[in-house]
Amino acid sequence: xxxxxxxxxxxxxxxxxxxxxxxxxxxxxxxxxxxxxxxxxxxxxxxxxxxxxxxxxxxxxxxxxxxxxxxxxxxxxxxxxxxxxxxxxxxxxxxxxxxxxxxxxxxxxxxxxxxxxxxxxxxxxxxxxxxxxxxxxxxxxxxxxxxxxxxxxxxxxxx
Amino acid sequence: xxxxxxxxxxxxxxxxxxxxxxxxxxxxxxxxxxxxxxxxxxxxxxxxxxxxxxxxxxxxxxxxxxxxxxxxxxxxxxxxxxxxxxxxxxxxxxxxxxxxxxxxxxxxxxxxxxxxxxxxxxxxxxxxxxxxxxxxxxxxxxxxxxxxxxxxxxxxxxxxxxxxxxxxxxxxxxxxxxxx
Amino acid sequence: xxxxxxxxxxxxxxxxxxxxxxxxxxxxxxxxxxxxxxxxxxxxxxxxxxxxxxxxxxxxxxxxxxxxxxxxxxxxxxxxxxxxxxxxxxxxxxxxxxxxxxxxxxxxxxxxxxxxxxxxxxxxxxxxxxxxxxxxxxxxxxxxxxxxxxxxxxxxxxxxxxxxxxxxxxxxxxxxxxxxxxxxxxxxxxxxxxxxxxxxxxxxxxxxxxxxxxxxxxxxxxxxxxxxxxxxxxxxxxxxxxxxxxxxxxxxxxxxxxxxxxxxxxxxxxxxxxxxxxxxxxxxxxxxxxxxxxxxxxxxxxxxxxxxxxxxxxxxxxxxxxxxxxxxxxxxxxxxxxxxxxxxxxxxxxxxxxxxxxxxxxxxxxxxxxxxxxxxxxxxxxxxxxxxxxxxxxxxxxxxxxxxxxxxxxxxxxxxxxxxxxxxxxxxxxxxxxxxxxxxxxxxxxxxxxxxxxxxxxxxxxxxxxxxxxxxxxxxxxxxxxxxxxxxxxxxxxxxxxxxxxxxxxxxxxxxxxxxxxxxxxxxxxxxxxxxxxxxxxxxxxxxxxxxxxxxxxxxxxxxxxxxxxxxxxxxxxxxxxxxxxxxxxxxxxxxxxxxxxxxxxxxxxxxxxxxxxxxxxxxxxxxxxxxxxxxxxxxxxxxxxxxxxxxxxxxxxxxxx
Numbered sequence: 001x002x003x004x005x006x007x008x009x010x011x012x013x014x015x016x017x018x019x020x021x022x023x024x025x026x027x028x029x030x031x032x033x034x035x036x037x038x039x040x041x042x043x044x045x046x047x048x049x050x051x052x053x054x055x056x057x058x059x060x061x062x063x064x065x066x067x068x069x070x071x072x073x074x075x076x077x078x079x080x081x082x083x084x085x086x087x088x089x090x091x092x093x094x095x096x097x098x099x100x101x102x103x104x105x106x107x108x109x110x111x112x113x114x115x116x117x118x119x120x121x122x123x124x125x126x127x128x129x130x131x132x133x134x135x136x137x138x139x140x141x142x143x144x145x146x147x148x149x150x151x152x153x154x155x156x157x158x159x
Numbered sequence: 160x161x162x163x164x165x166x167x168x169x170x171x172x173x174x175x176x177x178x179x180x181x182x183x184x185x186x187x188x189x190x191x192x193x194x195x196x197x198x199x200x201x202x203x204x205x206x207x208x209x210x211x212x213x214x215x216x217x218x219x220x221x222x223x224x225x226x227x228x229x230x231x232x233x234x235x236x237x238x239x240x241x242x243x244x245x246x247x248x249x250x251x252x253x254x255x256x257x258x259x260x261x262x263x264x265x266x267x268x269x270x271x272x273x274x275x276x277x278x279x280x281x282x283x284x285x286x287x288x289x290x291x292x293x294x295x296x297x298x299x300x301x302x303x304x305x306x307x308x309x310x311x312x313x314x315x316x317x318x319x320x321x322x323x324x325x326x327x328x329x330x331x332x333x334x335x336x337x338x339x
Numbered sequence: 340x341x342x343x344x345x346x347x348x349x350x351x352x353x354x355x356x357x358x359x360x361x362x363x364x365x366x367x368x369x370x371x372x373x374x375x376x377x378x379x380x381x382x383x384x385x386x387x388x389x390x391x392x393x394x395x396x397x398x399x400x401x402x403x404x405x406x407x408x409x410x411x412x413x414x415x416x417x418x419x420x421x422x423x424x425x426x427x428x429x430x431x432x433x434x435x436x437x438x439x440x441x442x443x444x445x446x447x448x449x450x451x452x453x454x455x456x457x458x459x460x461x462x463x464x465x466x467x468x469x470x471x472x473x474x475x476x477x478x479x480x481x482x483x484x485x486x487x488x489x490x491x492x493x494x495x496x497x498x499x500x501x502x503x504x505x506x507x508x509x510x511x512x513x514x515x516x517x518x519x520x521x522x523x524x525x526x527x528x529x530x531x532x533x534x535x536x537x538x539x540x541x542x543x544x545x546x547x548x549x550x551x552x553x554x555x556x557x558x559x560x561x562x563x564x565x566x567x568x569x570x571x572x573x574x575x576x577x578x579x580x581x582x583x584x585x586x587x588x589x590x591x592x593x594x595x596x597x598x599x600x601x602x603x604x605x606x607x608x609x610x611x612x613x614x615x616x617x618x619x620x621x622x623x624x625x626x627x628x629x630x631x632x633x634x635x636x637x638x639x640x641x642x643x644x645x646x647x648x649x650x651x652x653x654x655x656x657x658x659x660x661x662x663x664x665x666x667x668x669x670x671x672x673x674x675x676x677x678x679x680x681x682x683x684x685x686x687x688x689x690x691x692x693x694x695x696x697x698x699x700x701x702x703x704x705x706x707x708x709x710x711x712x713x714x715x716x717x718x719x720x721x722x723x724x725x726x727x728x729x730x731x732x733x734x735x736x737x738x739x740x741x742x743x744x745x746x747x748x749x750x751x752x753x754x755x756x757x758x759x760x761x762x763x764x765x766x767x768x769x770x771x772x773x774x775x776x777x778x779x780x781x782x783x784x785x786x787x788x789x790x791x792x793x794x795x796x797x798x799x800x801x802x803x804x805x806x807x808x809x810x811x812x813x814x815x816x817x818x819x820x821x822x823x824x825x826x827x828x829x830x831x832x833x834x835x836x837x838x839x840x841x842x843x844x845x846x847x848x849x850x851x852x853x854x855x856x857x858x859x860x861x862x863x864x865x866x867x868x869x870x871x872x873x874x875x876x877x878x879x880x881x882x883x884x885x886x887x888x889x890x891x892x893x894x895x896x897x898x899x900x901x902x903x904x905x906x907x908x909x910x911x912x913x914x915x916x917x918x919x920x921x922x923x924x925x926x927x928x929x930x931x932x933x934x935x936x937x938x939x940x941x942x943x944x945x946x947x948x949x950x951x952x953x954x955x956x957x958x959x960x961x962x963x964x965x966x967x968x969x970x971x972x973x974x975x976x977x978x979x980x981x982x983x984x985x986x987x988x989x990x991x992x993x994x995x996x997x
Contacts, residue, residue, distance in 0.1 A: 024937070024947060025857055025858055025859040025937075025940065026857070042727070043726075043728055045724050050640060050641045050643070051582055051583070051639045051641055053726070055575070056575050056577070091721070091722060092721060092722065092723045092724075093722040093723060093724050094724070096724050096725070096727060096728050096729070097726070097728035097729055098723050098729060102720075103720050103723075104723065107708065107725065107729070108729075108733075110703075110704060110707050111700065114700045114703055114704065115696075115737070118696040118699060118700050122692055122693070125692065126684055129688075130681065130684050131681075
């Protein structure tokens, strides 16, 4: 079984090719389309590779997806339409920018919520600290002051 | 006790993290479920391998079947081929999707190694593959009688894979006449 | 024979680590000076034996001993010697041995350079480090033995080192990175020692500060080198991808930055003692978590080593024991009531707290984003990916929040400060910063609001620092005396914050202003990019030590004047057959010109060529170098090297008393 797995992996590797950038020369009718191409190809994940976007991978599937992206852009599809098309075939996995729906909402809101929570803790801490600063010099309770007094008198007596 | 309790918070959070990581060890991050699960095969019109006759999604309906994506350039496909022949001999219907391949090379391959497929769809450009979310050969889809995708296995189908993942579902689909 | 010696040395090292983990700690618990005094010796012994083991492995690589499985899988006789050595850590088993070596180095360093530390504390610290070493050495010996042999069928030659790794970057990047990650174990050990001793006072902060600063400096350099290496090696001009393994090194850095600032407050004012201890535990836990993520296979990454769930389980258990154990200790032993030291709303303390807030939120955000696909999968909710678009969108605003506060930090006073004083000190710098933000970006059309913002914030930082420096020099009787009065701590802070400002400008400028084009070019063609003319002269065949290459010769001119000659290559490595692109870069302080070759197009000698113009990209890495330099400088402060005697006598009194 382990041998089979290794062989399968070897097969995949042969198919996947190297993890180096393939440079293609697509012509675009407008510079905006080229800019959108660059941006979208960095947002779409190669379904097969070890965490690479389709811009940087030269796996055959990445090449196919880039060609598809080029075609769709030239045909006038919007960014949303293109992403939906890809997701319908390869699943949410293929988007590097997670959608805003469902569980992903937690992901997008997390930084803001964390920041708010941290700031609340910060404000509470600052308030309690500055309160004791404002409380002035009454740091010692009455009996502690009495003890201090007796200790000082004792020291004076001893020296 | 109150302020002391607060100090246990990091430990609790870490415990949650450790449990998640433990769960994660049992998962495979590279395993991608098909986006087509419980959806019908995409519509297509492609020639059958080596013939002028055109095939469409309807040709794959009628009974639960396997759709195997393969190509002559795929080393692992050669490895799984004998087992597919075995399954075909047992009466399991297997359709082939010849993915981004050369027709004559594919036909020679089948002559040489045997043909377990009822028929083969010649997807020279990979358009059907793209519509199905294929990202590399070999892949095997399990379809029900109405041509709805029920499962996808990425990689070589061997005895273990068949027994663990495909066979139970296939039998279930066959029992209910392919309609769950 | 040599691999067996190495294996044996590793076993001895494991035994020493076991003794180090148990005996001095017991000695500290029971007040047994003999047991405690064993610690430094054991630490040095640990280093010696791990060192022997590492030397044996290196020797196996350098001598092409293909009977050792590791050498056969990762090296080749044609490989240049320097890469044969670097190949020792270009794989899972060898890099683990490097981890162990560096950990023993830090342990021995703490043992040898802690003359002012009471033995009670030193023994506990070294025991904790011994326990960590115990974990790693047992992991290595039990699951990832580097000395496994392929006898009797030793191959005639090896499979070769991955060509991507055959680069000077491999030689220094992992060791530097490990020096950083592993270095945080020192702060961790001090924190645990403080908790074990039940004495959480400011001295633990003073002792651990220099070690933490040095570790942080190394980690900064390691990350910077990784980024630079990816930039010139991978051929696509990118320098950060938010890949799980990159994040695994970045999270300890973020937490470490919070830690070094928190330690400052704890040392100077005795504040946040409990919080700083937690931060130290957190930072090292992130290092260990990073080790887990990289080697267990739970996350997909181009950088990940070949993985094995069994190994992942071992590390997870180790992680649970170390982190779970330390957090439990923290929960029981940390003071539940905070110190009564107070400070006002407007003070250096609150600014440092803000720093901690930002870096903590940043760390948790990166952690959550990295683990989110795993969490979603574990909950059975499907497969998602979280990549650069997400991380950039959430991380950048956080950092933008930080910089204005950084301008105030150095100028602020401890305990109580006043907004009016800040206004007085920093009004001019603020105004000048706004002017810089408005005018400087005009030097490079088109005007970009993000660059303007970055320039504004960075100028604010730099001018604030300059203003503070000037104040200090001005108050001295002469400039010379003023300079002499500047402590290494202050200079370090100055240099590091300057580095950060440079980094910010570099990152934003290069992200916003880079221009990239993929073009089909044949010899004789010329293309224009960002005011430069790229002229493709010819393609020649070149032969290297273990590869053959097609080399394209380019001449880059600006206004007719030759600026650079660039020669990118497309290499084919003989041993593995893999093909790799070597980009050619013309570096400059203000811009990089970058040319890489793709595939040949057609049969007429045309090639797909990628041309890049990257302004200010070097500022990012130079900024990082400055940050590291600043941290090293701060660690040199004399107060860390005070005589042992004064403290020694007081600790002896404590010992006798207990």
